[in-house]
Amino acid sequence: MRNRLIVVFAVVAGLWLAVPASAHHTASTLYAEKTVTLKGTVKMWLWSNPHCLLTFDVKGDDGQVVQWLAEAQAPNTAYTEGYRANIFKPGDEVTVTVRPAATGRPFGLLAQVVLPDGRKVGNLRGEAAAQ
Secondary structure, eight states, X not given: OHHHHHHHHHHHHHHHHHHHHHHHTOOTTBOSSOOEEEEEEEEEEEOOSSOOEEEEEEEOXXXXXXXXXXXXXXXXXXXXXXXXXXXXXXXXXXXXXXXXXXXXXSEEEEEEEEOTTSOEEEOGGGOOOOO
């Protein structure tokens, strides 16, 4: 009886903890299929848990500069897609593909980056990452 009570408690506790975790990782604020490709200049690359972040400036047709923030996965997952802690330097000219925020704000989920030397990193539609 005691073992059965421990198992029931463990299952309930596991379910209770899983609900907030799945809510945190929802992509409901991002477009699932739409992508936008932008040319810009790297400002900052943050290689850190829980998500890596790329900040870059994009100059619009009107001459205005808009700062974008692209969120990648955690470093261990980003690494498998070809990203590294030192892959970007401030001032690098890059072409970034993101799945943009539904709100229209300059934020998105990082899908792929073309580096200054032409290499592609990321996992756009399941393509293999550059090594």
